[in-house]
Amino acid sequence: MQTLTNRSKAVDRHPMTVWEKMYLPAIAKGMSITLSHFFKKKPTINYPEETRPFSPVFRGLHILNRDEEGRERCTACGLCAVACPAEAITMEAAERKEGEEQLYREEKYAAKYEINMLRCIFCGLCEEACPKDAIYLSETFAPSNYKREGFIYGKNDLLIPDPKTEPELYRKAVGERSRKS
């Protein structure tokens, strides 16, 4: 019969020879295989202590960006919410008041900005849709939580630390990727 693939093997049904019937050589062979695995390098990554290196295009949790002076970039235009295929993003816009110029970059800003991380599929379309470079996906992923409400990330979860007041945290939040670009 013609074989469909070249991987198929005929079953060997010849009666066992005396050497094979002793079983001990076969057992010794099997034991040497397991022993060789004993000394092999383990592929396990001890998660909380070690983390798997992410690829440069990894899409993790969202971050709401600030500019160099620490002002929020988001203008609550809603393009990210429209682009989102999972409808995970909601926002409420507000108008910038007199004296809030150091807080918000433009006249309009997002008073409320929520992303439901259980809905989010981390596709990155919001990042592409944003005209103000205000949202991008970082290298971390959502930690586990006991409640569903914990996965709805508000503005204080998403906003990047202020580069002027907290430069250390800011640099950490920006991560490796933006440094590369």
Place this chain on the structure above:
Amino acid sequence: MIQLAIDLAFILEKAILIGGIITVSLVVAMYSTWAERKVAGFMQDRLGPNRAGPFGLLQPLADGLKLFMKEEIIPNASNKFLFILGPGLAMMTAMMTSAVIPWGREIEVFGRTVSLQIADINIGILYIFAVLSMGVYGIMIGGWASNNKFSLLAALRGASQMISYELAMGLSIIALLMLTGSLSLKTIVEQQSAAGGWWNILYQPLGFLIFMVCAFAECNRTPFDLPEAENELNFGYHQEYSSMKLGFYLFAEYINMFMSSVLMATLYFGGYDIPFVNDAALVESMGTNNVAILQGLSLFAKAAFFIFFFMWVRWTIPRFRYDQLMHLGWKVMIPLALINMLITAVVVLIRQNGWPF
């Protein structure tokens, strides 16, 4: 009445020795569970337990605590007395073997020479066999008292397996006894460690192989773990057990494993003999107590290797089918042991009579 005068120091000495040996065996059994998981992990390219303490060394304590905290369930339809007796018997017989094993030659404390053996009885091996065959009662009683079909089936399997392999084990030992001419374990070890004496493995390689395979079967270890075969009998004879009663069964298995490792080392690998060194000469240069420590360590190193070997085999070889098990026991092991016995007998006769060939 003078013969009945009790030597208090003697009783104290033996009590301390018994306490020490039981503690050591329990600790070894405890860490065998850790080692088992670690070895299993490493052989499957995993890391094994490594969360509780450094290298997961506190894992046995956590496991023990878990077992103690679990709910104690005694099934309604079970025979309550026997249900509790089962694990106790399994544990007791497992510990009793340690009584006749020489753990070292002797130590000197407060001017007394203390032999590091609880009881040097002249029928040591017979005693061990008697206790080993008692071990099956723990399984039988536990399996029967649970009033569960699977448990009973597992208990029957365990009993018939143990009886089948005990025969071959005894026959393989007889060949060894022909050479040593003594049933006392201490004498056997001293013959091996004496100057010019070789370890018995060199005289009895086939006997050792048979003994080892039978020891695997007696300990219910893979490839002969049919009594607890998880995927066929759910959990075997300890299916209805929970909490520390289950712990006792599992623990007894590991103590059995330790004891048969020590026994294999004692019978075939020189016991507490330190390899490549003349022990008697070492006593003069280092003092009795230091040598006793070294001898104990030597015995433990040998036992540790065999425990590792038990685990190595467990994570390599799949379980036998029941008819294959019986076939191996009755049609392969017993004839082999008989042939081994015959050859040994012929050689011993030739050496004694000096037949001219």
